[in-house]
Amino acid sequence: MHKIDLLYAKNLITRKATAVRQELSFLLLVENLAFVKRVDVVWSGEDGQWRTLPAHFHSTIDDHKEYWLARVAFTLGPDEPLPGNVQFAVRYQTPGAEYWDNNHGENHSIQADSGIRVDQQHPLLNVEFESNLTDGQSLLPIAVAVDRSLHVKRVTVHWTRDEWKTTHKSNCRFRLNYWDAEFLSNARNPNHYGSQIWHAALKVDDAFRVRYKISCETRQRVLWDDNFGKSHAIQRRPLKVLVLNLHCRQEDNQDYKLSLIAEAIGALEVDIICLQEVAELWNNGQGDWQTNTARIINERLASPYHLVTDWSHLGFARYREGVAILSRYPIEKHAARYVSASRDPYSIHSRKVVMGQIRVPHVGLLNVFSSHLSWWDDGFPEQFEALRQWAAAEHGAQVAATLLGGDFNIKAGSSGYQLVANSHEYDDQYLSATSPQLFRRIFETRDPGWQHDLDDDHRIDYVFLRKGSNLRVTSGRTVFTEQDYGTVSDHCGYLMTFEPK
Numbered sequence: 001m002h003k004i005d006l007l008y009a010k011n012l013i014t015r016k017a018t019a020v021r022q023e024l025s026f027l028l029l030v031e032n033l034a035f036v037k038r039v040d041v042v043w044s045g046e047d048g049q050w051r052t053l054p055a056h057f058h059s060t061i062d063d064h065k066e067y068w069l070a071r072v073a074f075t076l077g078p079d080e081p082l083p084g085n086v087q088f089a090v091r092y093q094t095p096g097a098e099y100w101d102n103n104h105g106e107n108h109s110i111q112a113d114s115g116i117r118v119d120q121q122h123p124l125l126n127v128e129f130e131s132n133l134t135d136g137q138s139l140l141p142i143a144v145a146v147d148r149s150l151h152v153k154r155v156t157v158h159w160t161r162d163e164w165k166t167t168h169k170s171n172c173r174f175r176l177n178y179w180d181a182e183f184l185s186n187a188r189n190p191n192h193y194g195s196q197i198w199h200a201a202l203k204v205d206d207a208f209r210v211r212y213k214i215s216c217e218t219r220q221r222v223l224w225d226d227n228f229g230k231s232h233a234i235q236r237r238p239l240k241v242l243v244l245n246l247h248c249r250q251e252d253n254q255d256y257k258l259s260l261i262a263e264a265i266g267a268l269e270v271d272i273i274c275l276q277e278v279a280e281l282w283n284n285g286q287g288d289w290q291t292n293t294a295r296i297i298n299e300r301l302a303s304p305y306h307l308v309t310d311w312s313h314l315g316f317a318r319y320r321e322g323v324a325i326l327s328r329y330p331i332e333k334h335a336a337r338y339v340s341a342s343r344d345p346y347s348i349h350s351r352k353v354v355m356g357q358i359r360v361p362h363v364g365l366l367n368v369f370s371s372h373l374s375w376w377d378d379g380f381p382e383q384f385e386a387l388r389q390w391a392a393a394e395h396g397a398q399v400a401a402t403l404l405g406g407d408f409n410i411k412a413g414s415s416g417y418q419l420v421a422n423s424h425e426y427d428d429q430y431l432s433a434t435s436p437q438l439f440r441r442i443f444e445t446r447d448p449g450w451q452h453d454l455d456d457d458h459r460i461d462y463v464f465l466r467k468g469s470n471l472r473v474t475s476g477r478t479v480f481t482e483q484d485y486g487t488v489s490d491h492c493g494y495l496m497t498f499e500p501k
Contacts (some may be wrong), residue, residue, distance in 0.1 A: 003099035004039070004092035006108060006119050006473025007067075008127055008145060011086055013113040020076040022083060022112070026090065028068045029103075030054055034094040041090050041275065043072045045054060055090075061132040061230055084112045088112040092157045116195050123147035124216045124223045126232055127197075133204065136216045140202040140234065141212060144225070145195045148159040150218045155198040159212035161205070166350070172198035172214075208362040208500050209235035236362045239498040240306045242270045243405040243461050245372070245491035246293050257488040258293060260302035264485045265326075268495060272358065273326040274370035274405035274463075276491075278309055278500055279319040285345065287311065287320045294324035297307030310336035312352040312372070313345050321368040323406065332365075333357035334375040339371075339386040340379055349374050351383055353406075355394065363500050364470060367391065371406035376416045380409060383418070388423060391466065400500070401469030407461050409492065413454030426464035429496050431457075433476030463496050471498045 006029040014021050026041050039055040055070035059416030076082050084408045087109040098350035102108070110117050118125045127145045146152050153174035156295070175197055204210050211233045215225035227233075242265070251257050265273060275297075281288035289295060305326040325331070340351040352370045361367055369391060373383045386403065395402045404426060408414025412431075421442055422424055432439040436455075441447040465471060475497040481487045 002101060003031045003033065004090055004101050005446075006090055006101050007122055007123070008116055008118045008125055009086075009108065009110045010116045010128075011110045011112055011114055011337055013082065019083070020364075022071055022076075023073045024083070024086060025069065025071040025128075025456070026053075026055065027058075028070070028090055030068050032060075032064055032066050033097070036095060038093040039070075039091070040093075041088050043083075043086055043088035046085055046148065046477035047081070047187055060252065061228055066443050074248045082112070086112075092317065110152050116197065117265050118145045118147060119197055120144055120147075121319065122225075123150060124225045126214055126227070130234060133207075133210070135233055135236075137206050137240075140204045141210070142151075142170075142172070142200040142202060142214075144198040144200075144214055144216075146198060146216055148196050150216065150223070151198065151217055151334045153220055153284070156217075157200045157202065157212050157216045158215065159202055159210060161210055163209075164211065168202070170200045170278075171193075171203055172200040174198050174333050174395065175438045182239075189239045190449060206362055209233060214275040214413045214468045224501045230414065235499070237269070239360055239363055239471070240268065241274070241368075241403065241405060241496045241498065242268075242464055242493055243271045243274045243276075243370075243407075243460060243463055244480065244493035245276040245489055245493065246278055247489040248319055248321050249279040249293060250316060250363070258296050258484060259300055261480075262297045264479060265297070266302050268288070268479070271328045271360070272323075272368055272403075274368065274373040275309075275324040275326070276310070276322045276370065276407040277315065278322050279315060280311070282314060282320055285320070294326065298326055299432075307329045308334040308354050308356050310337075311341075311350055312338070312356050312422070313348055313350040315348075322352060323354050323372050325354055325368055327356060327358050327368075327371045329360055331356040331358055337390060339383045339390070340374065340384060342379075349378050351379070353387055353390075357388070357394075358499070363498075365398055366396050367399050367402040369404045369406075371401075371408065373406075373408050373410075376414065379421060380403060380416045384419060388425065388449040392425075395466060401471040401498075402466035403469075404464040404466075405438060405462070409460050411454075412457035412459050413451040417454070418451065420464060424467070426466055429473040429498075430494055433496065459494075460493055463492055463494065470501050472501050474499055 002431035010025045012023045041053040053070045055068040058067040058069040074299050087107045091105050094101040125145045127143050143155050157170045159168050170400045213231045216223040278294045280292035297443045298304050311320040311322030336354045338352050342350045344350050355369045358366045391402050392461045442450045477495045479493040479495050481492050
């Protein structure tokens with residue numbers, strides 16, 4: 001492939017009683033040369049004025065190739081003519097380099113209302129596909145553009161809901177056009193410039209991910225669009241879990257930082273948050289709900305989450321200090337329990353954990369524990385064992401996964417970390433996502449001497465996933481650092497992304 005290639009262009013005019021609109025869209029194949037990049041369509045309508053239309057990242061094909069999409073629409077007005085026929089080129093800029101697909105210097109062109117035109121190098125193409133299934137979506141529409149000169153006999157979608165363990169076939173139906181039926185009678189012979197549009201609707205039900213590829217039978221051969229050997233894939237939103245120690249109201253600009261946490265939760269689309277050092281005023285041990293930092297964060301979300309919280313001990317001589325879980329999805333069951341031998345509210349080593357049982361769509365029932373345990377010499381081994389036994393008792397056959405999240409006060413590679421690894425029951429998900437080779441050495445092959453490989457890893461906050469759970473981590477990210485949203489505590493946060501296996 002070139003550094004950038006045009007896959008298809010669309011030029012469509014639709015007419016309603018209230019408005020006439022022209023839509024332009026361009027799907028581009030981009031080589032992933034750099035993290036920082038800019039992709040544009042430079043185009044001109046019949047007025048001869050050149051404009052720049054930014055393209056936006058659509059989806060990843062593999063480590064080397066990406067789809068980018070540019071789209072714009074215009075409404076006809078008394079002083080606002082439509083672009084009409086369009087000529088264009090596509091440009092790709094990375095630091096220190098620039099690449100073009102400009103039809104060998106002649107520019108590309110597409111006439112007004114001609115529908116979709118596929119590039120000659122891609123006579124069979126999956127078009128106008130989305131990158132995600134929406135909540136509640138059970139049918140997946142497929143639109144396929146085929147060069148008319150192929151004289152197609154049959155177009156078929158081959159698809160799976162279970163990673164090709166089973167395969168379904170859905171025949172596509174040919175249509176002149178696939179846009180809203182009310183436009184058809186007013187459309188000016190769309191796609192008369194060489195592309196046929198074929199349609200299918202896949203009954204995906206509640207599948208988390210669907211993979212598919214498209215075959216086209218002609219008189220001479222069978223063509224495939226299999227997404228450059230990777231098959232097309234579309235899925236639901238992944239599950240995002242954040243762990244964060246709030247530092248018990250000890251931060252400068254504390255109120256601003258609570259707002260910043262809420263803003264980040266919304267921007268990052270976090271689903272479940274495990275919070276530690278949640279603080280509310282002591283008030284003679286009775287607490288003060290209005291000052292509870294988990295409640296404040298929750299109230300500042302665009303739509304408040306479900307919240308469970310409890311406290312363990314007096315913190316910093318003036319707060320009830322505890323833990324909390326925030327969840328986008330309803331918490332069907334919750335509990336709080338001391339895992340420490342001490343239950344003295346005046347002892348910092350009195351440690352309570354909260355558990356929430358959460359049913360996540362397309363994933364299943366999750367048991368989530370928000371934990372803040374003591375240091376190794378102050379009770380960690382006993383507290384972790386109590387937590388492990390509690391989590392094991394709650395992990396029934398109906399539970400898809402168990403997550404232990406929070407501040408464990410054990411450095412990576414330390415005696416406490418070794419205790420978790422040697423339990424053969426829980427895996428470190430951040431390590432799995434960011435250092436998979438080292439993760440395998442520690443949690444799978446059990447190579448000797450691995451502890452020293454973590455000397456530079458100073459984490460004490462973790463998400464541990466119970467082995468055998470029906471989840472797999474796909475990414476791990478550190479947030480609330482100087483470079484990422486800014487610091488909000490004496491801890492950074494860890495954001496994990498999960499998908500069902």
